[in-house]
Amino acid sequence: MENFEFTEFADMIMKKMEEEYKSLEQMNVMILGKTGTGKSTLINNMFNERLVETGTGKPVTQEIRQIKKQGFPLTIYDTPGLELKGENALDSLLDGVTEKIMEGVNSGEIGKAIHCIWYCVSTPSHRFEQSEIDFLRKLSGRTSEYDVPVIIVLTQSYSKKDAKELSNVIEKEALPVVKVIPVLAEDYAIDDEYTVKAYGLDTLAEMMYNVIPEALQKTFIAIQKASFKLKKDKASTIIAQSAVSAAATGAVPIPMSDAPILISIQATMIARIALTFGIPMQSGSILTVISGLLGTTGATVLGKTIVANLLKLIPGAGSIAGGAISGATAAALTAALGESFVTVISLVYSGELSLSDLSSEKGKTMLKEILKDRLKIKRDKNGQQLAPNATT
Ligand SMILES: Nc1nc2c(ncn2[C@@H]2O[C@H](COP(=O)(O)OP(=O)(O)OP(=O)(O)O)[C@@H](O)[C@H]2O)c(=O)[nH]1
Ligand SMILES: [Mg+2]
Incomplete structure (x- = not known):
């Protein structure tokens, strides 16, 4: 014991950290929403790694891209540039999303399931369309038995008043979603003098924590920074x-x-x-x-x-x-x-x-x-x- 060295203690910590890190389940999050709503901004401010800039995007379907970074226990299914115009676009997205969810379910592996879906709506757009309502209802109709939690994220909510109004409109629909959460993922400069501070990501993170499978909680706590x-x-x-x-x-x-x-x-x-x-x-x-x-x-x-x-x-x-x-x-x-x-x-x-x-x-x-x-x-x-x- 006399010879126990600090460096041994340090080595032990490093080794345990590696073991712990390797034991983390892989988390999978899907992010839906029209182009420009702020999906990428949300991802980059929620997680430790700037995935959207650094991760390699691999097409899963025409609409869905898979973003993953070597050694980081998170896969994002992003829908960049999604226009969501017309019946067909939504139906084809619906097929893609359902297919991805079923793939996870059929694998029987918790690390391959989709653990949470963020459906993003931009607050300044003041719009939540009938087609989006239909989409969320249909999605739930197809996948409700697999319990994939959907959270509606009101992005770019620098006006809390507008966010509240849009939130009320959406909540009236009583959609099969966990919650509607307004966020401002990054500070928003109104002009040279006024900046609205980012907010809401902590609420979103804490909500996520409560709805994801328990086996993923450890991963999520570690990789989120909100x-x-x-x-x-x-x-x-x-x-x-x-x-x-x-x-x-x-x-x-x-x-x-x-x-x-x-x-x-x-x-x-x-x-x-x-x-x-x-x-x-x-x-x-x-x-x-x-x-x-x-x-x-x-x-x-x-x-x-x-x-x-x-x-x-x-x-x-x-x-x-x-x-x-x-x-x-x-x-x-x-x-x-x-x-x-x-x-x-x-x-x-x-x-x-x-x-x-x-x-x-x-x-x-x-x-x-x-x-x-x-x-x-x-x-x-x-x-x-x-x-x-x-x-x-
Ligand atoms: N200040 C501020 N700007 C935001 C925020 N969210 C989005 N933006 C801006 O809005 C624009 C679009 O954001 P993105 O995150 O690229 O949107 P996206 O949904 O990923 O867009 P696509 O990938 O084209 O579908 C960018 O210029 C962002 O900087 C926010 O919370 N704060
Ligand atoms: Mg994007």
């Missing part, structure tokens, strides 16, 4: 699960020689959190954060165990009594490490901290303080935070 809340909630769940596992290792007090089990639980936790937030695997930033939290630099040998290093930070805990730590301590350490990691990610996300700050002296001091703060929190035996006045 709702930070979805990511934070998922991270809390991961931390709670990890703390429980850590507590279990120490049901009998953990002799320090068993600390690698604890370290492995913590590496898995960090990897799963990193994946949740969409932190790229190659990125050195995870390691910068972790090395900052643990008070070491990536390249140097720790010389002491990570656990021992963490313990030093608990006020009053001193060193390891009798060469063992209890399950409760193991859970507390794990929860504190996970929460500190999320705190740092949140600070970077909100712009209060930059990645370059992290390797500076100021950043390192800050990381230490964050971890110390988390370690001071009173917890139950599973590492769950107790109310400040609770007694243990």
Whole structure:
């Protein structure tokens, strides 16, 4: 144990991240709507990758293009340049969409099914035509038994008033759709002076999360960038699960020689959190954060165990009594490490901290303080935070 190195911990995190990433189910989203409604803009602002610019588009039918990027667990079925004029155009699109849905159903594989459909309507057009109503009804008639959720997205909704009006018109039709959601996917400059801020993508993401199959939720949380809340909630769940596992290792007090089990639980936790937030695997930033939290630099040998290093930070805990730590301590350490990691990610996300700050002296001091703060929190035996006045 004396020789446990930080670099080993780092390697472990990277390996777990790779495993986790590979285990993600492939997500498939279909996007319908007339040309120019803002489908591409929506895709690029919802997901981590700018798929529409970078992905290769492969024709599926005359109307439908498949967009996919190597190594990214998402396939988009886009309908670029769709005119939707005349009965024939819609019927032929309907055939294409139905065929794609059936292909997934017949494969029997969850990763090949269509998991959600966005039907885009442009708010400034003020129009939702009878042909579109018919289309959505027919689509549902053909595929309702397969439960593919359809969300109507009102795009380019820089006027919330217009969006509300159009939304009312559509809702009156009582269509077989999950919801009508107004969004502005990108800031909209009205003139030099006034800009309408983008909004609504978080609502769309949270709605998506609730209607897609459970097996796809992990993928979606990781690849979407619209709702930070979805990511934070998922991270809390991961931390709670990890703390429980850590507590279990120490049901009998953990002799320090068993600390690698604890370290492995913590590496898995960090990897799963990193994946949740969409932190790229190659990125050195995870390691910068972790090395900052643990008070070491990536390249140097720790010389002491990570656990021992963490313990030093608990006020009053001193060193390891009798060469063992209890399950409760193991859970507390794990929860504190996970929460500190999320705190740092949140600070970077909100712009209060930059990645370059992290390797500076100021950043390192800050990381230490964050971890110390988390370690001071009173917890139950599973590492769950107790109310400040609770007694243990
Ligand atoms: N500011 C702003 N512009 C938007 C938004 N949505 C769409 N646009 C603009 O509207 C135009 C059309 O958007 P696209 O995303 O290309 O529309 P599309 O549905 O993909 O169009 P096709 O691929 O031709 O069917 C572009 O100039 C976008 O920049 C938005 O939310 N905000
Ligand atoms: Mg497009």
